[in-house]
Each structure stands twice: as C-alpha cells, then as structure tokens.
Amino acid sequence: MRVFARFALLLASATGIAQAHSGSTAYLQATVSGANLQLRADYALSDLDDALGIDADGDGQLTWAELQAATPALLAYLTPRLSVEADGVPCPLTANPAVQVADHADGPYAVVQFSSQCQGEPAEWRLTDTALFEFDASHRALLRWQQGSETSSATLSPERNSLLLSGPRGSQATLRDYFHEGLAHVWSGWDHMLFIAGLFLAAALRREHGRWQPVPRLGPALADAAKLVTAFTIAHAITLCLTALGMVSLPSRFVESLVALSVLFAGLNNLVPMVERRALFALAWVFGLIHGTAIAGALLELGLPTSGRLLALLGFNLGVEAAQLLLVLLLVPLAFALRHWRAYVPAVLWPGSALVALAGLIWFIDRAFAMEWALPI
C-alpha cells in the first residue's frame, strides 16, 4: 500500500496543470571563426546536482565552494560527452578549468568554456552532446551556432544529439524562407490584395475631361503599374526595416487604422477621383510607408532573429515585390483587354472599387474603435 499511497498524489497534483515549468535545459553557444571553435556550455546546477552530486554535505545548499570542488568531476563527465568534428575530422575540445556561473530564467547554471582548433577552412561541422540525456529523457540542449555573421539555432534531444552545421547554406535558406513569407504575405494578406486591386482596377483607364478613357497601349500601362508597386515596395521596405530593427515604434492600432484608411482611399479614388495619376506615386509611397510599419509590428510581436535578420527582411521584401509584380502582370493586361468594353466602368470598376472602399471602411472602424469584429483579416 505504500506505493499506492504515493500515487494517490497524482490525482491532486496532476489534474490540469502538468508542467509546472520547462524541463531540464542546457544552453550551448558555439562561435566559429575559420577553423577555431569556442563553445560555451551552460548546465543547470540542479541537473548537475541530480546527476553528479554537487551538494557534497547534503544540506540542500549548493555553494560556490561545492561547485568548484566538483569541477574536476564535472569536466571529467562532460569532456567525453561533448565532441566536435570539422569536415568529418574530430577536433579535440579543451575545457577551461575556471568554471563560472550564469543566472538563466529557470535558475543558476554552471558555465564551462571549451575551445577547439581544427584544420583548414572547414565547410561542415558536426556537434555532438550526449550529456545528461542518460539521466533525464526530457533533457534538451538549445544550441546557438554563430559562424561569421550568421546565427542559427537548434535543439538537441536524446533522439537527435548530433547535428551537422554549415554556414553558407544557412543564409541562403533564410533568404529563401523569408522570400516565401513575403510572397505568402501578399497572397494571403487582405490588406495588400485590396489596396492593389483598388489601385489597378483603373490601370488601363485614364481620366480625361472628367471621364474615364481607355489607354492606347499596354506597355506604358504596365510600366506605370510596375513603377507604382515598386514605389510602394521601397517605402514598405524602409519602414519595415526601421521598425523591425527597433528604430521606429508606432502604436499598432494607429498604424492598422491608417492601413485600413489607405484601402478605403484606394477604392474611393476610383469612384470620386481625388488625385491624378501622377500624385498616385506619392500616395503609393506614403501608403507603402504605413504598410511597412504595420507588417513590422506583426513581425516584431514574434521576435525577429538578432542575426541574419537583415537578410530575413531583405528576403521578405523581395518576396512582397515579386508577388506584387506578378499581380500587376495578371491584373493589368486583363484590365487592358477589357478597357474598350462599354460596361467595364459601371460593371467592374465602380462595384469593384465600392467593394474595396467598403472593406476599407469596415476595417477602419474595427481597428480605430477596437470593435474586435471577427473579420477575415
């Protein structure tokens, strides 16, 4: 019954809240420069005490003296469990015997510094860490790998305790990933789609003497539209970068309201022309600035990577531009083909623009007055 009595505890403490906090975690920070590797490894004192017994006198108080006394045992334990290979060749890790302490979010850690000198200019590294997994199946080591200006991160687990790491491929992947994100942002973000639709419904028309006239040639219409979106993207890129790098900060509700207003304006301008074609560039520029701030706000909420983020931002903006140009290539020729159709203005331009304007208006009210409507945007 003794065992049973202990397990009755489960009912009281396991309902609902299972994980009081994160499990055992180690932090590895590797800095690679040429063939030289510096590795800082932080292990939680509570983990080390459970595994190796740091608390020599067993009084529950882990002192600095006890940690120093346990350091040879700690290094003897870690050394065979941490290893590095450069292009398949093992490079011995040398531990600095002076262990330090660092306070992480979940308590004090022992900090051990290792260094390794490999040969040549390694293209590919392998890092293996098997420490503590034999004691704790939920132990994880969070690796931060810094090579040149690139930083990547990964998690080591009992199933995956050895990682291949390479520098240059990482930056390409970042660029590619964020390019895709930029594409996806335009395709799945209603704000961009509506704003662009508002701008280009009238792309193949020209205002003359208060009436819409078809433009004579497709080329200039396309070039016009492309310049417009590029102006938009450049402005977008500027504020996106400034905000994401923390140099500018605007309240998101204010910015999102402005974005909604820009959509409203783009739609209205086709119904009741307020600015002429030339002035649209200035407007696209201003709207681009606003949109950039808005998307950066969303990106910031998630936390941007501290390194490689310029590349990430570049990829993202290139993706946005590519998606927009693609839209222009699709929409403008369509509008051009339909430009002579008598009903184009009453049947497409007006209702389309009215829809864009209405969406902008509803959205504006929602954002500006914090209505919390369940809008699909």
Next chain:
Amino acid sequence: MILSRASLRRIALTLLLLSVSATHAAEPYTPASPDTVLLQRAPGAAKALRLLRGAQPGLDAESPLTAVQAAIAEGHRSGDPRYFGQAQALLGRAWLAPAPASPARLLRAMLKQQRHDFAGALADLDAVLAAEPGNAQARLVRANIRLVQGEPLSARGDCAALIGHAGFLVIATCIGTVDGLSGKAASAVQTIEAALAREPDALSGIRIWALTQAAEIAERLGDLPRATEHYAKALAEAEAAGENDVYLKAAHADFLLDQQRAGEVKATLAAETDFDPLLLRLALAEQQLAQAGDAAAKNAVVGHLKDLQTRFALTASRGDPPHWREQTMTALYLQADAKAALQLAQHNWAEQREPADARLLLSAALAAQDKSAAQPVLDWMQQTRIEDVRLQALAAKLRAMP
C-alpha cells in the same frame, strides 16, 4: 492583425528556428565568496534518487522500478517536471517497448499522462487493467484522465471498481469528484467531508487530494466559506507534509483572485516565480492591484508578462507541447487579446476539459464576441449537468448576446 494567422504561424516557426532564446544571453560571472549559496534545494532528495539510480538492476528485480517510483513521487512533491524526465530515463527500454510488464507499463502510463499524451496513457492503462482488473492505481489514473478529459461519467466505473482495493477516503473522493462534476455536487461535498472525518489518519497525499476536491466543488457551488475552509486545510496539510502542490496553489490563487483578494495572492506567490502557473497568478494579482491604483504593481505586471513569454518561448524551443491553459490565460487576462485567447482556448479545450478550461473558452468567446465558439462548452455543460456558478453566469451572458 495585418498578417493572416496562417502566415503569422509560418513566420513564427521560421523565426523560432532562427531566433536566439533570450535566456542564452545570461552573462557568466564568478561568485564573490566560496560561501555564496548558488541554489537552495530540498536536502537529501537528489542524493536519495542518485542512490536509487545506482542500485544495480538485476540484483533485485524491483529496484529499477523503485527508482522510477521515487522519481515520480519527487516530481509530485517538488512540482519540478525534471523528475518525470528522470523517471522516463530510468524506465529505459520499457519506455519504447510495445508491451512491457504491468508494473512498468503503469508507470509509463503515469508519465504519458504527465506529458498530456492521454491516448497513449489510456492504451497502457487499458492493457494493465485487462491483466489486473484489481489494480487500484491503474483505476485511479484512468479515472483521473477521464475527469481531465471532461468525461466524469466514464470515470465512475473505475471509481466503483476501487471498492475492495482501496481505502474508504480514496473511493469516496474518487466518486465525489465524479459526482461533483455531474449534477450531484452538494451530496458530493458531503460524501468527501464525511470520509475525511472518518479517516483523519489517512496519508497526507490522499487527504490533500480529498480536501482540494471538496474545496473546488464547494467553490463551484458558490459556497465560499466552505471552499475557504477546505482550501486552508489542504494548504496546511501540504505545508506540513513538505509538498509543493502547484495545482493546489494555483487553484487557491484563482479562488482568491475571483474574490478580488490580490494582496493575499501576491504575498503567498511572490517567492514562487519558478513555477509558470504560479508566476502567471502572481502577474494576475499584480494586474488587479495595478487596476486598483498601485503604480509599482503596474511595472511588475509588465516584467512578469515578459518572463512568461520567455518561458513559453523556451517551451517551444525545447519542442515541448505548449501549455495551452497558461497561454490562454495570459492572452485573455494579461494581454486582453481576445482573438488570440479564443484560438488558444479552443486548442486547450481540445486537449483538456476541466471546469477551468470550460471557463476559459466561455470567457474568451465572450470577449471575442463569438457566440458560436462557446457552443462546445455549452453542450458539454448540458451533457454533464455540471453545477458551477461561474460557468452558469458566463453561459447566461453568452445566451443574452445578440
């Protein structure tokens, strides 16, 4: 939100892969004096486990499992989930074996439950109970999982099957918990109270469990004096037994916060920030104090919200399943982000269905003005006939919504 949710999630994922955990940034230092105390732990626990682990498997067939049991017990006593990871490592090959022997399989089920792998745990428990229908532990754990999943009636059979295999207080509390969630709350409290009076010498763990259940049922019935009394007794028993019952402390904090007694919560939880659920309740208490005009509390909320977000990010970096309930509460109460809270509450409800989870989904649906999102909980309330004054009040508000 300018980005669509799907797009946000993709970006979040990509960023996560790239992002550097804030905790990586901790600066190393050399402590000033050899006597500097770096960490305060419960004396003896680590050593006892180390000794058990060192016991030679094979000399005594029982010894490896004794170490697993000790690690699980220490996990419950301390509230520190690392001991469950250690227990899993001690289980060794039995963790992945298709059909380990019943004693190991039962422990595996308990660890799976701890990781919220309810389906895996139930499969193991079913197998254990098929072989040993009288295994009280397996019955209790299975009943508990069904209660957490919001199916009190399917837990009833396991509680009844305890008769003859467990003590009176255990059986009464098991059945009382079921009744407390299925329309017989008033008699359920009396059943548990009577059993507590009849077995004053029951083991502290069982008494704490019984008192917590009695307190929660009384709380749901709106009987605050009775709930106060049982919570106080449960906390006193836990204190005396050296149990850090995080679940009980969090439930009690919620109870006090509902009564606007933030000062007491702050006083009791100020030193408990290591535990995410308690850190969250501390932040909620500080928020209440800030709303009452306490300027210092306002800054404390900001700091603790940041700490919580760091912990959630750490959980994600580790690849652990999200703590839906805490994340929902953070979004709903601390960030007042109704849309995000509703999504989180829905994920949470898909995983666990205790009254607290029902309350979160109803509150989030109300805040997001999304009546239809609350329907699964309203249906569940009708189906279980649960008595809970707060759930009823929320349901009434939702029904009154246009």
